[in-house]
Amino acid sequence: MKRALITLCAVAAVASLQSCKMKTADSVVSGDAASRVYVAPGKYDEFYNFVSGGFSGNVTVYGLPSGRLIKTIPVFSVFPENGYGYSEETKAMLNTTNGKVDWDDQHHLELSQTNGKQDGRWLFANANNTPRVARIDLTNFRTQEILQIPNSAGNHSSPFTTENTEYVVAGTRFSVPLGDADVPISSFKKNFKSTASFISVDKNSGHMKIAFQIVLPGMNLDLSHAGKGPSHDWFFFSCYNTEQAYTMLEVNASQKDKDFIVAVNWKKAEEYAKSGKGHIVPASYAHNTFDENTQKASTVMEKDVLTLDPKDCPDMIYMIPCPKSPHGADVDPTGEYIVGSGKLAALIPVFSFDKIQTAIKNKSFEGDFYGIPVIKYEAALHGEVKKPGLGPLHTEFDGKGNAYTSMFLSSEVVKWRLSDLQVLDRAPTYYSVGHIMIPGGDTREPSGKYLVAYDKITKDRYLPTGPELCQSAQLYDITGDKMQLLLDFPTTGEPHYGQGLPASMIKDKQVKYFDINKNHNEFVSMGEKKTKVVRTGNRVDVYMTAIRSHLTPDNIEGVFVGDEVYFHVTNLEQDWDIPHGFAIKNSPSVDLLIMPGETQSIKFSPVKQGIYPFYCTDFCSALHQEMSGYLRVSPKGANVPLKFGSGVIAPETAAK
Amino acid sequence: MKKLTKSGKISIIAVIVLLVSLWLFPMWQIDLRAPQYPGGLSMKIWINDVKGDVDIINGLNHYIGMSTIHKRDFPEFVFLPTTLLIFMMLGMVVLFLNKKVGYYLWAGAFTFIAIFSFYDFYKWEYNYGHNLDPAAPIKVPGMSYQPPLFGYKKLLNFEVLSQPDIAGWCYICAGVILVAATIYEWKKSVTP
Ligand SMILES: [Cu+2]
Numbered sequence: 001m002k003r004a005l006i007t008l009c010a011v012a013a014v015a016s017l018q019s020c021k022m023k024t025a026d027s028v029v030s031g032d033a034a035s036r037v038y039v040a041p042g043k044y045d046e047f048y049n050f051v052s053g054g055f056s057g058n059v060t061v062y063g064l065p066s067g068r069l070i071k072t073i074p075v076f077s078v079f080p081e082n083g084y085g086y087s088e089e090t091k092a093m094l095n096t097t098n099g100k101v102d103w104d105d106q107h108h109l110e111l112s113q114t115n116g117k118q119d120g121r122w123l124f125a126n127a128n129n130t131p132r133v134a135r136i137d138l139t140n141f142r143t144q145e146i147l148q149i150p151n152s153a154g155n156h157s158s159p160f161t162t163e164n165t166e167y168v169v170a171g172t173r174f175s176v177p178l179g180d181a182d183v184p185i186s187s188f189k190k191n192f193k194s195t196a197s198f199i200s201v202d203k204n205s206g207h208m209k210i211a212f213q214i215v216l217p218g219m220n221l222d223l224s225h226a227g228k229g230p231s232h233d234w235f236f237f238s239c240y241n242t243e244q245a246y247t248m249l250e251v252n253a254s255q256k257d258k259d260f261i262v263a264v265n266w267k268k269a270e271e272y273a274k275s276g277k278g279h280i281v282p283a284s285y286a287h288n289t290f291d292e293n294t295q296k297a298s299t300v301m302e303k304d305v306l307t308l309d310p311k312d313c314p315d316m317i318y319m320i321p322c323p324k325s326p327h328g329a330d331v332d333p334t335g336e337y338i339v340g341s342g343k344l345a346a347l348i349p350v351f352s353f354d355k356i357q358t359a360i361k362n363k364s365f366e367g368d369f370y371g372i373p374v375i376k377y378e379a380a381l382h383g384e385v386k387k388p389g390l391g392p393l394h395t396e397f398d399g400k401g402n403a404y405t406s407m408f409l410s411s412e413v414v415k416w417r418l419s420d421l422q423v424l425d426r427a428p429t430y431y432s433v434g435h436i437m438i439p440g441g442d443t444r445e446p447s448g449k450y451l452v453a454y455d456k457i458t459k460d461r462y463l464p465t466g467p468e469l470c471q472s473a474q475l476y477d478i479t480g481d482k483m484q485l486l487l488d489f490p491t492t493g494e495p496h497y498g499q500g501l502p503a504s505m506i507k508d509k510q511v512k513y514f515d516i517n518k519n520h521n522e523f524v525s526m527g528e529k530k531t532k533v534v535r536t537g538n539r540v541d542v543y544m545t546a547i548r549s550h551l552t553p554d555n556i557e558g559v560f561v562g563d564e565v566y567f568h569v570t571n572l573e574q575d576w577d578i579p580h581g582f583a584i585k586n587s588p589s590v591d592l593l594i595m596p597g598e599t600q601s602i603k604f605s606p607v608k609q610g611i612y613p614f615y616c617t618d619f620c621s622a623l624h625q626e627m628s629g630y631l632r633v634s635p636k637g638a639n640v641p642l643k644f645g646s647g648v649i650a651p652e653t654a655a656k
Numbered sequence: 657m658k659k660l661t662k663s664g665k666i667s668i669i670a671v672i673v674l675l676v677s678l679w680l681f682p683m684w685q686i687d688l689r690a691p692q693y694p695g696g697l698s699m700k701i702w703i704n705d706v707k708g709d710v711d712i713i714n715g716l717n718h719y720i721g722m723s724t725i726h727k728r729d730f731p732e733f734v735f736l737p738t739t740l741l742i743f744m745m746l747g748m749v750v751l752f753l754n755k756k757v758g759y760y761l762w763a764g765a766f767t768f769i770a771i772f773s774f775y776d777f778y779k780w781e782y783n784y785g786h787n788l789d790p791a792a793p794i795k796v797p798g799m800s801y802q803p804p805l806f807g808y809k810k811l812l813n814f815e816v817l818s819q820p821d822i823a824g825w826c827y828i829c830a831g832v833i834l835v836a837a838t839i840y841e842w843k844k845s846v847t848p
Contacts, residue, residue, distance in 0.1 A: 548715060549793075575712045622719060623793055 054494025067489030396441030439500030514597030523568030554629030558642030581617025721792025
């Protein structure tokens with residue numbers, strides 16, 4: 001009996017120890033989460049989720065709610081998988097004033113809007129490192145245009161759009177001197193500037209152009225969002241380092257209690273730009289566009305940019321104090337509330353657009369910052385969300401009067417009400433959440449169904465893979481009072497920010513193949529009979545076709561070491577999902593992936609004699625393995641005539 | 657000679673109107689479905705053309721050595737419309753002459769055209785499915801690829817369904833009307 005009692009006590013002790021153990025992430029998913037994210041074979045996801053690739057330089061596309069990766073869109077980095085940045089057609093997309101830049105750091109995305117709602121036409125993407133803004137066409141999921149931003153460094157506050165995509169903005173994170181001035185770093189206050197570029201977007205073609213650039217005092221612009229409805233004419237940028245530190249920013253840029261939200265009346269700025277208040281200053285930057293007709297990217301080097309100095313443009317800009325090193329600047333669907341998130345602050349300030357307007361009218365200013373009026377904090381404030389969590393970063397909205405803010409330090413998403421600023425719910429994330437996204441959550445019409453958290457750290461979420469782990473995104477159901485974690489899925493690169501839209505909006509607009517009759521690539525072969533090999537000096541142009549399951553020509557001779565051989569491969573197929581690849585042995589670059597009806601070219605300079613097999617790299621058909629050919633490379637000066645063909649076997653030539 | 661009944665006359669108009677549909681709609685459709693073509697492929701045969709996913713079908717058929725389908729290879733696309741136009745004009749003549757004998761001859765001509773065109777279609781399908789390129793990459797012993805004249809058939813990985821399209825059904829209707837009207841006219845003439 002005594003023994004049994006001791007055993008029982010021991011069991012009880014162990015049990016109580018177990019219950020004392022700190023909470024882990026094991027048991028957070030409850031109920032039928034699996035069935036709510038399960039998209040049965042043959043069924044489609046409900047949303048497209050476009051996710052920033054961070055340091056991968058590309059954009060990835062996931063289906064929601066399944067979290068399945070369905071596409072990688074190369075934007076700012078070369079992409080061996082499909083030859084982006086390697087093919088003669090796409091190389092120019094990566095041109096900059098510093099030559100071809102093959103990598104970047106892709107942080108934010110924004111879908112084009114009409115009347116403050118998503119219109120499913122384009123996706124804009126920023127590049128931080130070599131400041132650029134790209135436009136991706138949502139009918140073919142391809143990068144169509146890349147515009148470099150001059151007078152900028154760390155293009156972080158970008159690319160956010162106005163309600164009718166009148167403008168996409170590009171704001172500087174690192175202040176730099178204008179132009180390429182060589183100045184001491186210690187002359188920061190005098191020489192360093194931050195700029196907010198307003199890129200106009202052509203309504204029909206989507207073509208981008210820097211309409212004007214507002215030159216601001218040296219500081220770090222962080223994020224931005226356009227106004228909506230009543231605040232339509234305005235753009236709000238958060239900024240930090242108004243201390244203007246240029247070394248040890250960790251400490252030196254965190255001294256002030258409040259930095260600012262920069263409120264820009266872009267309508268006024270537009271008027272000033274049109275009425276000649278600006279200065280056209282020299283600036284060189286690359287503008288790359290992909291021409292659908294010729295199927296080729298080309299670069300125009302721009303020569304100047306129109307700058308606006310706030311001194312010359314009264315009523316264009318106001319500063320709103322915002323505690324403390326604000327990160328996000330998010331505008332709610334009604335356009336009335338502007339949420340600033342001080343990443344070092346213990347509260348979330350919410351500003352009222354109405355109050356800002358009244359404050360401007362009554363000149364309720366507490367001073368100025370380099371001549372720009374600073375509105376009194378209380379005069380602009382709707383209220384503060386008290387004790388929301390630690391490290392508020394970004395806020396999105398559900399369209400039902402609620403806001404959701406990501407908390408980087410406390411790794412959670414906090415739901416609160418815009419009207420009375422009460423915290424309603426909080427849900428943990430795993431771990432260190434950055435941006436969050438609700439499809440349409442930054443527009444006038446959020447879908448309010450799912451929220452995705454993009455996390456920086458994933459230790460313990462997936463099978464360990466050595467020291468390098470993937471990042472992750474987490475999906476929450478936000479239809480009820482309480483947020484419910486449904487799924488986490490790994491992502492490529494850093495999933496910095498995302499955009500989501502209902503699949504129905506673009507799924508039926510997808511291009512299935514390119515009409516070969518509209519192929520105006522200068523090296524197209526319209527049919528196998530038009531294939532040829534042309535030598536011009538030491539340049540050899542191979543006009544080749546690909547169709548299931550052969551390449552024409554598939555035997556080429558009379559090419560010499562040191563020649564520059566260009567393979568121009570036209571995919572003759574006119575059917576959905578039948579790309580052909582092209583690769584040649586020892587090619588120092590990569591392969592091509594040619595869509596039906598398309599022509600792509602790749603350069604190959606053989607450095608050694610020999611026989612070089614080439615082949616289709618995309619498993620296209622039952623006879624894919626047979627889809628190959630040979631290039632004979634002879635020593636320089638050899639007496640081998642140029643010969644090519646398919647199906648005609650050349651008589652065997654005796655070895656010399 | 658006996659004159660046509662009122663119904664007989666109306667039937668002539670009806671037949672001609674139904675045949676006009678041959679110039680407005682496809683006659684026949686052959687649908688194909690395979691796992692890698694979830695949306696299916698469809699070939700539409702018109703009186704003077706062949707449309708639909710012909711290029712895609714041609715591309716696929718080269719694996720098994722079938723010849724490719726091209727509009728220019730079909731003399732039928734010239735003589736079938738010509739024959740039917742003449743037939744329709746003869747209908748007007750029969751209506752004008754208003755003789756039962758004329759009607760019987762006219763209906764007979766239709767039967768001949770119908771049987772002949774079906775035979776021609778069958779013969780084309782037979783050749784198409786049997787005359788394979790001996791150098792074709794895929795050879796299945798004993799396999800021919802003749803599509804069904806009417807109905808369903810499984811050909812390797814493809815399911816094939818062959819059936820009349822709108823104009824085809826109108827054509828069949830015209831035939832039914834002709835046969836029915838002939839019987840009616842005949843009965844009227846023997847039982848006064
Ligand atoms: Cu292939």
